[in-house]
Every structure is written in structure tokens, then in C-alpha cells.
Amino acid sequence: MKDDKRKETTGRKYNFVTPSVDGYYGDFGGSYIPEILHRCVEELRQSYRTIIDSQEFRTEYHALLRDYVGRPSPLYLARRMSEKYGCRLYLKREDLNHTGAHKINNTVGQILLARKMGKRRIIAETGAGQHGVATATVCALMGMECEIFMGKTDVERQHVNVERMKMLGATVHPVTTGNMTLSDACSAAIRDWCCHPQDTFYIVGSTMGPHPYPDIVARMQSIISEEIKQQLQEKEGRDYPDTLIACIGGGSNAAGTIYHYADDSRVRIILAEAGGEGIASGHTAATFHCGTPGILHGSRMLVMQNDDGQIEEAFSISAGLDYPGVGPMHCNMVAEGRTTVLAVNDDAAIRAGYELTRMEGIIPAIESAHAIAVLPKLQFRPGEVVVLTVSGRGDKDIETYLNNAPY
Structure with a gap:
């Protein structure tokens, strides 16, 4: 549904992760x-x-997260990938949770x-x-x-x-x-x-x-960044990274990754959305690049839609990122300039999935491979601490990987 009316705001008087009483994050959210x-x-x-x-x-x-899910999930220093990209790259291993994501x-x-x-x-x-x-x-x-x-x-x-x-x-x-x-x-x-x-x-x-x-x-997933803070303190002597990276579709794993850092200006936040065959191809799920404000599934957010407000189909090799909208918290953070979103095409995601597999022995979900694929697009300072969330394991995507193998 097309929605050109913007909610009036007079400056940001809230933190990024907490909505207003009526459920708005800036101009986005609500209950429709x-x-x-x-x-x-x-x-x-x-x-x-x-x-x-x-x-x-x-x-x-927390007892179930510990004894049933297997938390805390490890924060792993990917040494070979770190050397390649000139930073200290840590992987938050959500793929090791019970059920694999x-x-x-x-x-x-x-x-x-x-x-x-x-x-x-x-x-x-x-x-x-x-x-x-x-x-x-x-x-x-x-x-x-x-x-x-x-x-x-x-x-x-x-x-x-x-x-x-x-x-x-x-x-x-x-x-x-x-x-x-x-x-x-x-x-x-x-x-x-x-x-x-x-x-x-x-x-x-x-x-x-x-x-x-x-x-x-977002609150249920915030355990991810809560653990990142504790684990970085142990490994780096400080509880924050220089850069956070996560893939984003609707936004749950991204929300969990950034939750405790959303208002920390020391931390750069980079999100990877699904570019499909390219943002200008008409076969994409890159909502931040191609969407406009609208109403979808009960919330005001950025939506891929035509001029009449009809929802346009999203296309991605990743079933988990194949959605024509994105959550209101993330929409507001991008509108406020807090988050940078990069579109990753299908072929780049597949290559990145193979790269992590062959360099670190970790087969990521294709969703997570989109996050890996932004590494070549970024510049890092020597010794920069980077945390990237591997949102899920790639068992479910083996056939897709094999059918699209880059080698």
C-alpha cells in the first residue's frame, strides 16, 4: 500500500532501538x-x-538459551580471512545454535x-x-x-x-x-x-x-550483541568493534547484531541486502535501494512497490532475504544516516560463501554469504576490529551452492 504521508517529527528524541508508545521508529512502524x-x-x-x-x-x-540453544555462541577470529582483508575479523557464530541459525x-x-x-x-x-x-x-x-x-x-x-x-x-x-x-x-x-x-x-x-x-x-535477538560486548572485552580488552556487518532481509539477525551498538557512534554499521540479479535489473530484493515508504504486513516501512502502491515481487537466490520490505527500525536508522546498506548480487554471494568455506572451513547460509560479500567493498584500517554475524549454517543451501558453483 502506497503511503506518501510522513509522520511529523521534530528531531530525534529517542534511541534507535526503542519505538515510541505507538510503535514508531521515526517515520516508520506503527500498527496497521x-x-x-x-x-x-x-x-x-x-x-x-x-x-x-x-x-x-x-x-x-536465559536458561533455555544456555541449556537448550547452546549459547553463548562463539566469537571466532577468522585468521586467514583477517589476513586477506587487513583487519581483525571476528565471526559471531549463530550457525552453531540449535537448529542452525x-x-x-x-x-x-x-x-x-x-x-x-x-x-x-x-x-x-x-x-x-x-x-x-x-x-x-x-x-x-x-x-x-x-x-x-x-x-x-x-x-x-x-x-x-x-x-x-x-x-x-x-x-x-x-x-x-x-x-x-x-x-x-x-x-x-x-x-x-x-x-x-x-x-x-x-x-x-x-x-x-x-x-x-x-x-x-529485536529484544529477543539482542542476546547476540549482548554476547559480542562480553566476548570482545575478553578478546580485545574493549567491548565494542570498529565495524559491525550483517545481512538483512526483514532484519532480525541485523537487529540482534547491532542492538547494543545502535547509539554508539564509535561503531560503523554495514548491512548487506540482496541485490538479486542487480538493483536495476527488475529482479532484486534490494529494498533500501529500490523501495519507497508504504504499508506492508501491518507496518509502515520501505517497500518495493509501483506507482500505484502495488507490491512488486522480490527476487534473490536467498530464500531468507527474498522479501520486498524491511523492518521499521532499520528504515529509520538508514534515514538518519546511522547505517550503510550495500546491495550484494546473487553471484557475489555465492562466491563469498565458497570463500569462507575454503578459507575457514565454515559453510555459511546463503543469507550470511551476502554479509561476507561486502568485505571486498570496504576499506579497513590496520588492526581494525570487525565483527560479522554468520546468521545460519549452509546445510540447507548445499544444492543451490553446487548448482551455482563459481569454480
Whole structure:
């Protein structure tokens, strides 16, 4: 939906990661929902901070992160890559989490929130399948009904993750509208939620959706930067890097990576979005480069759309970055000049994935490979401390890597 009206602001009187009372980050955010969902979204808005700030929640959440997820995830100094790029390159290894990606941090938190609110039926959207697997995992853990919406295109290219979800007891619904990818899965999940507003909790996988979801997801993922601070203090004698790098689609892993550094001017923030076949090709998911303000999936954000406000299809070799919007927190940070976003084309991401694999013995998810691919685009000072988040492991993408091998 096209939205040319901008929310009036009179200077930044907030920190970058905390929304206003009505859910805005500067000009972006809010809650644009059908009337049938108003009651359950309002119930969530009024209760989420009380629940997640409670000692009971925090104790159980952190115990599960430690004993079930396997946190803290390592911060690994990639020595060969460091030598190549002239910096001290640390990799935040979210790929080593249980289920193989950062998504589990969020689903553990949201399933506890859903249980506290008395919900028993869980729905979720997924693209690359990692959020779907993480949601199915925590539903199995808590004995809750789980239904996952996934675009038919992604069902086919992420077959292994689909089977993992089914094995965990989830029902997977292939979505056949649009280009049958992540955006269409989100729309299908919201339609289902409209039909079952009373007993259903929607575990949103990224920093998008109506308020308070962007804030909830960012808070659940903030464990990433919380650990980075502690680990850098141990390894470098200071708790901040010079540069942070992460890939970005909807924005969950990026939010977690930057959360505790968003207002720290000493830290340069670089994000890598999916350029697809090129930002001028018409086959891209580079929302920051090609998007304009609009309403999508309950939030005001940058959206890839035509002049009539119709959503344009996003294209990327990466199912997890194949989304025509981006979360409001990130939109505001770019608008304020806090974050630099670089578009990475499909072929560059594949090359970068192979580079990390052959230089460090780590096969990254193709999403994470987009972050690796920005390294040649940047200049580093000798000894500069760089932290790059490997958001997930590449097991799910092996066929895509092999079919597009650069060697």
C-alpha cells in the first residue's frame, strides 16, 4: 500500500532501538491491522513488556538459551580471512545454535510469551525455512500445535527444512499466491490469524509486522550483541568493534547484531541486502535501494512497490532475504544516516560463501554469504576490529551452492 504521508517529527528524541508508545521508529512502524486483529494485538502490546521484563521470564528464557540453544555462541577470529582483508575479523557464530541459525533466539522467547498469555495454537511464516524449523522446534518442546506458512517456491528449494518441520510435528502450508515466496507466506499467515484471533499466537520471525512485533523480535535477538560486548572485552580488552556487518532481509539477525551498538557512534554499521540479479535489473530484493515508504504486513516501512502502491515481487537466490520490505527500525536508522546498506548480487554471494568455506572451513547460509560479500567493498584500517554475524549454517543451501558453483 502506497503511503506518501510522513509522520511529523521534530528531531530525534529517542534511541534507535526503542519505538515510541505507538510503535514508531521515526517515520516508520506503527500498527496497521484489520479490525478483527485489533483486540489480540492490543492485548499483546499491553502485556509483552510486563511479561518479558519479569524475573520469571528472564530466568526461564536465559536458561533455555544456555541449556537448550547452546549459547553463548562463539566469537571466532577468522585468521586467514583477517589476513586477506587487513583487519581483525571476528565471526559471531549463530550457525552453531540449535537448529542452525539465529532464529531460535526469538522463537524461544515468543513461545514463552505465548504460553504466558494462554495461547495454544502457534502459526508462523518462513522463507528459507530456518524460522519455520525454529518455531516447530519450540512448539515440540512446549507441546503446542504448530502451523507454518511457506511459499511453494521456497518449499521446493528448501525441501530439507520442510521435512525437518514435518518431523517436528508441524503442518506446513505451501502458499501458491504471488511469486510464492516469503512475502506471500507472511500474507497467508496474517489471513489465518484473522480467522483464529482468539486462540492463536503468531510468532513473527523478523523485525516487521504491527507494533509491538518489531520491538519483541529485536529484544529477543539482542542476546547476540549482548554476547559480542562480553566476548570482545575478553578478546580485545574493549567491548565494542570498529565495524559491525550483517545481512538483512526483514532484519532480525541485523537487529540482534547491532542492538547494543545502535547509539554508539564509535561503531560503523554495514548491512548487506540482496541485490538479486542487480538493483536495476527488475529482479532484486534490494529494498533500501529500490523501495519507497508504504504499508506492508501491518507496518509502515520501505517497500518495493509501483506507482500505484502495488507490491512488486522480490527476487534473490536467498530464500531468507527474498522479501520486498524491511523492518521499521532499520528504515529509520538508514534515514538518519546511522547505517550503510550495500546491495550484494546473487553471484557475489555465492562466491563469498565458497570463500569462507575454503578459507575457514565454515559453510555459511546463503543469507550470511551476502554479509561476507561486502568485505571486498570496504576499506579497513590496520588492526581494525570487525565483527560479522554468520546468521545460519549452509546445510540447507548445499544444492543451490553446487548448482551455482563459481569454480
